[in-house]
Amino acid sequence: MIDLRSDTVTRPTPAMREAMSRAAVGDDVWGDDPSVSAFEQQVAERAGMAAAVFFPSGTQSNLAALLTHCQRGEEVIAGQFSHIYRDEGGGGAVLGGIQPQPIAHAADGSLPLDQVQAAIKGDDIHHARTKLLALENTFRGKVLPEGYVASATALAHDHDLATHLDGARLFNASVATGVPLASLCDGFDSVSVCFSKGLGAPAGSLLLAREAAFATRARRWRKTLGGGMRQVGLLAEGCRHALEHHVERLAEDHAHARQLAEGLAGIDGVEVQACDTNMVFLALPEAHCRALGEFLAARGVLIAAQPRTRLVTHLDVFTADVHHVVMEMRAYFARRYA
Ligand SMILES: *Cc1c(COP(=O)(O)O)cnc(C)c1O
Numbered sequence: 001m002i003d004l005r006s007d008t009v010t011r012p013t014p015a016m017r018e019a020m021s022r023a024a025v026g027d028d029v030w031g032d033d034p035s036v037s038a039f040e041q042q043v044a045e046r047a048g049m050a051a052a053v054f055f056p057s058g059t060q061s062n063l064a065a066l067l068t069h070c071q072r073g074e075e076v077i078a079g080q081f082s083h084i085y086r087d088e089g090g091g092g093a094v095l096g097g098i099q100p101q102p103i104a105h106a107a108d109g110s111l112p113l114d115q116v117q118a119a120i121k122g123d124d125i126h127h128a129r130t131k132l133l134a135l136e137n138t139f140r141g142k143v144l145p146e147g148y149v150a151s152a153t154a155l156a157h158d159h160d161l162a163t164h165l166d167g168a169r170l171f172n173a174s175v176a177t178g179v180p181l182a183s184l185c186d187g188f189d190s191v192s193v194c195f196s197k198g199l200g201a202p203a204g205s206l207l208l209a210r211e212a213a214f215a216t217r218a219r220r221w222r223k224t225l226g227g228g229m230r231q232v233g234l235l236a237e238g239c240r241h242a243l244e245h246h247v248e249r250l251a252e253d254h255a256h257a258r259q260l261a262e263g264l265a266g267i268d269g270v271e272v273q274a275c276d277t278n279m280v281f282l283a284l285p286e287a288h289c290r291a292l293g294e295f296l297a298a299r300g301v302l303i304a305a306q307p308r309t310r311l312v313t314h315l316d317v318f319t320a321d322v323h324h325v326v327m328e329m330r331a332y333f334a335r336r337y338a
Contacts, residue, residue, distance in 0.1 A: 007198040007314035023237035035233025048182030049208040051215035058205040061192040064221040072097030074131040109139035136166040141275030153187030168194040172277040175250040195239035204239040253278040256313040263326030
């Protein structure tokens with residue numbers, strides 16, 4: 001199957017499985033897993049951060065960051081459509097008593113600075129205490145403008161807010177722009193990155209910390225959240241393999257997304273929107289969603305067939321697959337509107 005529903009569907013390659021099978025392991029809750037420790041240190045250095053903590057998922061990594069930055073009754077400013085606010089079960093509020101203050105995104109995915117500024121609460125007993133600004137890069141496949149990130153994090157720090165970046169696909173941003181990972185982390189006190197999306201590892205995220213003390217506190221939260229894992233060097237080795245072999249190739253995914261967008265442009269009734277990285281956004285005629293989904297599935301293509309959907313390219317999608325998808329989508333609509 002050509003699975004375009006998400007870049008989380010990638011499966012570990014034979015070489016990755018081989019690397020995982022050779023991992024040196026120990027009990028990571030005790031800090032004894034050499035593969036995990038080496039991986040944490042390697043990525044922290046590459047990102048220009050002081051330390052890193054390995055997590056089973058990006059959701060837990062983001063949640064531990066929220067819990068480490070904010071106390072009960074404190075507030076995080078985040079995008080209305082950010083993953084932290086919309087797609088993580090409200091974890092910060094459920095488990096930490098942390099109030100989210102969502103802000104509508106501008107078209108480029110940024111949170112307008114005047115609105116961020118207006119949302120920062122003054123010292124007044126009526127208000128929750130605003131504590132944290134959380135940004136997301138990439139957001140819906142778009143790379144946040146570099147100058148924007150610098151201004152937004154400076155604004156936050158000027159108001160004594162901490163800054164967190166949900167960088168689940170930060171390696172995509174780095175490859176798309178040629179900007180090194182460390183520069184993309186500039187201005188942030190903490191950054192979460194995922195290895196189980198387009199990088200192709202079966203699981204694993206890192207929470208990167210500007211200061212070592214933050215990582216120590218996040219590690220305590222990880223244990224509280226049940227994310228302390230034992231001989232987890234097996235997973236860390238999979239992630240390390242991805243870092244070594246699957247980062248530069250993200251450019252292929254970006255090229256494939258562009259080819260998909262170009263190939264699908266001009267179909268009557270279908271709106272196509274490209275982005276900077278590995279996604280193509282589609283608006284499909286609602287009446288056709290179900291039939292289109294079934295038509296494609298019968299031809300080996302899986303999509304989330306909804307009126308507003310996205311096609312996501314990744315390591316298990318090849319150039320021939322892109323041609324096949326374009327051909328079949330065009331065939332479907334040619335037939336329907338004939
Ligand atoms: C996937 C993703 C995460 C983390 O999700 P998990 O499935 O928990 O690893 C966080 N933020 C964004 C923007 C994501 O796309």
